[in-house]
Each structure stands twice: as structure tokens, then as C-alpha cells.
Amino acid sequence: MSKKIDLIITNAVINDTEELVNFYVVSGKIDTIKIATETNLNNSELEEANQIYDAGGNFLCSGFYESHIHLDKACILDRCKIEEGTLEEAVEETGKAKKEFTEEDVFTRASRVVEMAIKKGTMGLRTFVETDPKTELRSFEAIKKVREHYAFAIDIEICAFAQEGLTQEMETHDLLKKALQNGADLVGGCPYKDEDPGKHIEMIFDLAEEFDVNVDFHLDFDLDPDNSSIPKIAEETEKRAYQGRASIGHVTKLSAMPKEQREKMAMLLSNANIALTVLPATDIFLNGRDHDVLIPRGMVNANQLAENGITTTISSNNILNAFTPYGDASLLRMANMYANIAQLSKDKEIAEVYKMITTNAARLLSMQSDINEGAPANFVILETKNAIDAIRTIAQPLAGFKNGKQTFSNEKAEIYFK
Structure with missing residues (x-):
């Protein structure tokens, strides 16, 4: 990928599937969405990207x-x-x-x-x-x-x-x-x-x-x-x-x-x-x-x-x-x-x-909410696997991005077993 990468979101779930995908954001828009495999990310991409965010298998949605x-x-x-x-x-x-x-x-x-x-x-x-x-x-x-x-x-x-x-x-x-x-x-x-x-x-x-x-x-x-x-x-x-x-x-x-x-x-x-x-x-x-x-x-x-x-x-x-x-x-x-x-x-x-x-x-509101290639890179990562569970559990928003730039983060809670 020769384009300058603003952001890479790795290991995200979209469209209520279990399949993990990587998002490449260029100039504030979703440039490419690829299936998340080891061959998708190479050292040059990792070095060139301004930010890399690991979604950790959580649900990426429009917000x-x-x-x-x-x-x-x-x-x-x-x-x-x-x-x-x-x-x-x-x-x-x-x-x-x-x-x-x-x-x-x-x-x-x-x-x-x-x-x-x-x-x-x-x-x-x-x-x-x-x-x-x-x-x-x-x-x-x-x-x-x-x-x-x-x-x-x-x-x-x-x-x-x-x-x-x-x-x-x-x-x-x-x-x-x-x-x-x-x-x-x-x-x-x-x-x-x-x-x-x-x-x-x-x-x-x-x-x-x-x-x-x-x-x-x-x-x-x-x-x-x-x-x-x-x-x-x-x-x-x-x-x-x-x-x-x-x-x-x-x-x-x-x-x-x-x-x-x-x-x-x-x-x-x-x-x-x-x-x-x-x-x-x-x-x-x-x-x-x-x-x-x-x-x-x-x-x-x-x-x-x-x-x-x-x-x-x-x-x-x-x-x-x-x-x-x-x-x-x-x-x-x-x-x-x-x-x-x-x-x-x-x-x-x-x-x-x-x-x-x-x-x-x-x-x-006549606002954009698409998650596809070419759309503005506006999305939220939720601590869940799909939209239905997001409603049922009131899932925690972990991070948000607008035009490819992160706008907030909520730390994922952890349990410390003794």
C-alpha cells in the first residue's frame, strides 16, 4: 500500500459476524477493509501508519x-x-x-x-x-x-x-x-x-x-x-x-x-x-x-x-x-x-x-453512518461481538474515531484474580 496511512484498526468485528477485519484509513476515509490475517500487515505498513489500534476482537460500528x-x-x-x-x-x-x-x-x-x-x-x-x-x-x-x-x-x-x-x-x-x-x-x-x-x-x-x-x-x-x-x-x-x-x-x-x-x-x-x-x-x-x-x-x-x-x-x-x-x-x-x-x-x-x-x-439527521470503503472514517469500538448484544448488555464503548482521528477512549475493565 503506497498511500500514507493515517490509521489502522486491527482485529475488529463488523456486520454481526465472527470474522476479524483490519481497517486502513487514508485522508480521513476508510480506504481498505481486509480480512485480518498475518499476511495483511507487514512491517512497512506498521511503520508508516500514524496510529494503530487493536480492536481486540470487539465490535466496530458507526456509533x-x-x-x-x-x-x-x-x-x-x-x-x-x-x-x-x-x-x-x-x-x-x-x-x-x-x-x-x-x-x-x-x-x-x-x-x-x-x-x-x-x-x-x-x-x-x-x-x-x-x-x-x-x-x-x-x-x-x-x-x-x-x-x-x-x-x-x-x-x-x-x-x-x-x-x-x-x-x-x-x-x-x-x-x-x-x-x-x-x-x-x-x-x-x-x-x-x-x-x-x-x-x-x-x-x-x-x-x-x-x-x-x-x-x-x-x-x-x-x-x-x-x-x-x-x-x-x-x-x-x-x-x-x-x-x-x-x-x-x-x-x-x-x-x-x-x-x-x-x-x-x-x-x-x-x-x-x-x-x-x-x-x-x-x-x-x-x-x-x-x-x-x-x-x-x-x-x-x-x-x-x-x-x-x-x-x-x-x-x-x-x-x-x-x-x-x-x-x-x-x-x-x-x-x-x-x-x-x-x-x-x-x-x-x-x-x-x-x-x-x-x-x-x-x-x-442527514448524517453519514456507513461502514464501507470510501466512507468517512467515523466509528466506535464496543466491548461486544455484535449489535444485538450491544443493546442487550449496554455494551461499553471503548474508543471512537472521527475522520480517522481518535476522539475518546474508555479503558477496558479488568478483573484481578488473587
Whole structure:
């Protein structure tokens, strides 16, 4: 091999096989993948390579993609009280705390979570940034700095987001517009917090069309099966030819609907090519508080929706705040939690869950997740042998690489026998 080799990954397992392969990375891309035999590596290659990493027979994968997270309001448990554990309380408490957010404060807290995510194998994420009169553009400017600071390890997409309504607070509309003019990648809304949910949806789509960006909505976050906003979202998506450019998160109403009603909603989503993100930690924590026994899970079964042709993903949503007072930004842990709650056990089902934090989520974010020759050398080494076991065991990420350069390492634990 005459090309200058940046990196050689040896003894890796890919594609859920037992076969070991070596990766050769040149100019930040996967140049060659070869079966790992002694004849594949010669002294000249070893001497010329900038780095050699022995995967030790562990699983090499694309890493994970966080399709729905809030970096701006992470790690504020010390500023919020949780007495009722409801969505209304979480919004109110966070709204109070937001008034005191500074750029430096948001940058510090968001950086903490981004570093958690990197060390857990996350290669890309979409963060919602609340853009309203309480924060103005302070959080947005901070997250832009976070995006730039960690670009060596992770790709960050910023969604300018109206959490606390829009039609009753037109200053929010102006701030969303400014964010889109200054580097936001897409726009998002929260119709269930607006006095006029339908108009809210239309206004968010108007902004998306004006700036030619995608849309992402927090939707139907309760356990009342009636008055879903899915029909309105689907209608606007098709009317504006936004198929494949709209996504929704939560949608816990679906979990409370009778089968026939749920299937009708799934058909609307499928026909409009609207992606859906399930947020197990938050959906479980905030819903069902008014039940004393047989407390409902309040989480959508994304595997059932996937059978209808809907692009489904799993994500963290919040980390250490009133919406979710725990979290470590591990998408493997979140996927494992989801699979447990959804009572999944078959390998085929678990394989679908793995797609929800890898290929499905990467596609939603329009990010690259291929592991083949010519693709960017972005991958993670997991302490396991295959994707299904990665979900079942919440496998430890051992190392990550972006464009052929190592971004993190977690030492493999060892047991010392006496």
C-alpha cells in the first residue's frame, strides 16, 4: 500500500459476524477493509501508519445518533424543584430558571452533556434550543459555540425551538427568525403549549419554508387519546411537500389510543413520511402520575410503528433537569430501557431497536453512518461481538474515531484474580 496511512484498526468485528477485519484509513476515509490475517500487515505498513489500534476482537460500528436532546436546559436540577413530577411543573420550573441563563452558563452545562455523549459513542446529535423572550438568543449563541468547540468529535444540529407557545408571544417568532438567519439548522414547535395549536403548526411550517429548513415538533405529550395534532401535522406536511422533512417527538397519546385509532394515525404518518422519536426516560417519568395502580407506561411502541414504514428513533430528550432528573447521555442505555419497557425479546426486534439509534437516527439527521470503503472514517469500538448484544448488555464503548482521528477512549475493565 503506497498511500500514507493515517490509521489502522486491527482485529475488529463488523456486520454481526465472527470474522476479524483490519481497517486502513487514508485522508480521513476508510480506504481498505481486509480480512485480518498475518499476511495483511507487514512491517512497512506498521511503520508508516500514524496510529494503530487493536480492536481486540470487539465490535466496530458507526456509533450512535441522538435525534432529540435539550442541551440548553441540561444539568439544572439544583435550580428546579420537583414536587409533582408533572409536565406542567417541569415547564414552569424550567421557565423560571431560563431567565437567569447566561451564555457562559449554558456553554458549561451543555459541554458537560456533550462530553458525556462523546464518551458513550455518540457521533451526531440534534439539540433543541429554546428561543424566546426569557432566553432571547443567549442559549442559541452558547450552543453555537459548543457546536464549534466539539466539531472534532461530534456533529451537532441546532433546532431553534418554541417551547412555551408562539401565537400568544410573537416576540418568539421574531427570535426564531433571527436564529434561522444566524446558523440554526431547522425550526421546531410545541403546539400542545400554545393557545392555538393549529396556528402554531402553520407558523412553524411557514418559517421552515421561508428558510428552506426541516421541521421537528414536540407533539401530543399526554395520555388522552383524543385531540391529536398528528392529522394537522400530516396535512401541512403534504400540502407543503415536506415529506421526509418533518419529524415529531414524544407522541405519547398514541400509547393511549385503541388499536384501530392508533393504526389510522400511523397510516397518516407513514403516508406523509414523518419520522417519530420515542423518548423513554422522559415519557415514563412524566406520564401516568394520576394513576395509583397499574400505572401506564406512556411510551409508544416504536417497533409497531416501524412495521408501518415509519422512520423511528430513540433519544434521551433531557439530562438532569425537571423533565428527566437523571441521565448519562448513553443511547445504548436508552435503547435498552426502551426495549425492556416495550417487552421486546426476539433478535429481530432488538435489531430494529439498534437501527433506531444508528442508521434511522443518522438518516433523520442527514448524517453519514456507513461502514464501507470510501466512507468517512467515523466509528466506535464496543466491548461486544455484535449489535444485538450491544443493546442487550449496554455494551461499553471503548474508543471512537472521527475522520480517522481518535476522539475518546474508555479503558477496558479488568478483573484481578488473587
